[in-house]
Amino acid sequence: MAVDRENVLRVTRIYAEEAALELERGREIVARWPDADVVPVASHWQIPEVHGDEANVSRWVRIKTEALVLGVKKSVTTRVNGRSADFIAPSLSNGCAMACAYCYVPRRKGYSNPITVFANAEQILRHLARHVAARGPKTEPNQCDPDAWVYDIGENGDCSVDAMISENVRDACELFRMMPTAKASFATKFVNRDLLDWDPAGRTRIRFSLMPADTARVTDLRTSAMSERIAAINDFVDAGYEVHVNFSPVILTPSWLADWGELFDQLDSALHARAKAQLACEVIFLTHNESLHEVNLGWHPKGEQLLWTPQTQEEKRSQNGATNVRYRHALKGQAVAALTSLIARKLPYCRVRYAF
Template sequence: MPTTTAPLMRVARIYAEDAALALPRGQEVVGRWPDAEVVPIASHWQIPEVHGDETNVSRWVRIKTEALVLGVKKSVVTRPNGRSADFIAPSTANGCAMACAYCYVPRRKGYSNPVTVFANIDQITRHVARHVAKQGPKTTPNQCDPEAWVYDIGENSDCSVDAMLSENVRDLCDLFRMTQTAKASFATKFVNRDLLDWDPAGRVRVRFSLMPHAVAKVTDIRTSPMSERIAAINDFVDAGYEVHVNFSPVILTPGWAEEWTALFEALDASLHARAKAQLACEVIFLTHNEQLHDVNLGWHPKAEELLWTPENQEPKLSQNGAVNVRYRYGLKSAAVAQLEALIAAKLPYCRVRYAF
């Protein structure tokens, strides 16, 4: 088992669907933690002990550390995207061992939401391979990529962490490594240096999420320090990855402009020429949610002092129909323009793929 597992996961219980245990990947996952208790479950979506029960708020981080869920993904579909990627591939996991206070996933699945590993990886990879083949070559460049179809493989989890728990992420990356018409993409807040040995041949885009250190210290719980994420970029480029950055989420603190300026200067000072030549970014401003705000008050109220600022926020109807809050229109549009100007001044080689 990779040594990077130790500080983040100490799996004591594996909640497993019978169908997942019957598959080779399910057996491999259980075999990684021979001392863990295997708890049979009917559905990975319905485990009161780990999510869906507000009494779990006080045990938020402990659950993420000690519990792992093993299931079978029922709906294996690829969806069009067009923003971060051309397509969203079927998830090979759901949930996260980290505990970022602004994460949208608990809004959907509930409370602690530890990692669920999907054991039907063979079904998922076959589906993705067929989808890639059906697209053929990309003939019209777009902001996702000028030449390749881009598939986000980590919409509901962090693939750098998932790679410590099973071979699912590597199986998908190996699939994209063998195609010249598509590439995998995932955002991460965790530096897993085991990935440096994978030889992705330029067919995997890693997007390191970055924000000012002072804000991350409050909101990015159990993640790799910002300095470690920045320091890893050159190494991942040298290992054959395409590396982009996500400036996300942008949280409008009183000194936000100065904090982001310092971050951009630190990034510029760290990157070597090859990393700079291929760099691009996404800029995503904070979207929050009243339900998540209430949950956070139960385990990490200090974060809400930064995230929940009603005087600066207004309701927003998301694409999935959820009612969230975002920064008020005039405030946000001015901040987007100011941040883009800072990127142009401090990181002139960094293409802004999109900002919202």
């Protein structure tokens, strides 16, 4: 289910910490929606009206559309990653206006998770600048990048949508534009063409998430259409971004491999030579969660017909101790091999950075 730019956010209520309103960035954000009610809150984590209340399941999408939370990030730390990026930067936001049925974030924060924007972006970016400077040049290539330290700046949200709310994302990209030893990175399911005017000078990597369109119509709710994401890649490459793709999540429907083959053909036909020359991908198979499954049954049961398939899934203990489900080990191993082989055949120029 695609959503256009005008309807992804129609903010009518801003829940704001007092400390956020005291910062210039916080005041700028409030000024963008002069007709919105500003509701004081003690903590951006504890707002029963928007998350943490089971009764909100029926209002899931409405909350994401109309509510915005404004807070101050208390813990400003950078974490080692080593898979998609070398490091996970401190978040400039948390939550999302989109409503992908498999999203892991609601498992942590509550039954709906609208965007929380952090007003102390200046503090966060100062921390990042110090962290990059302390690393010095990257001397050994790795799967993240051969030359630069890669920092994921959008782990807990979608930076393309966040850029419609504040200057946080642009300020981050401007910071990395001036850093020859590092680059920013974020995954996105939303095409925001305002970013084409930013002149990132190759220091920001955008990872467009792709999956077969028929599956996306059921699971990728309130996102840009798959055809729109694919069509944007050349333009973002031409604008100075490094553009990779995420083939994720891979969901094993009855026709999954044929559907992915069709998607790869569409991608190959759409990309120009410069886009192909710099392309790389990540392949991530579906991980689901029983608690999220129960939540989804309350607002989007159709999606669970694809996501919750106990006959093909087994329990998995995640790094943070949560119990999730993934495809059974032997089945997943066969599927990973089949999909990476298909990529090699249909997109031979596309380097697979990792697949799991």
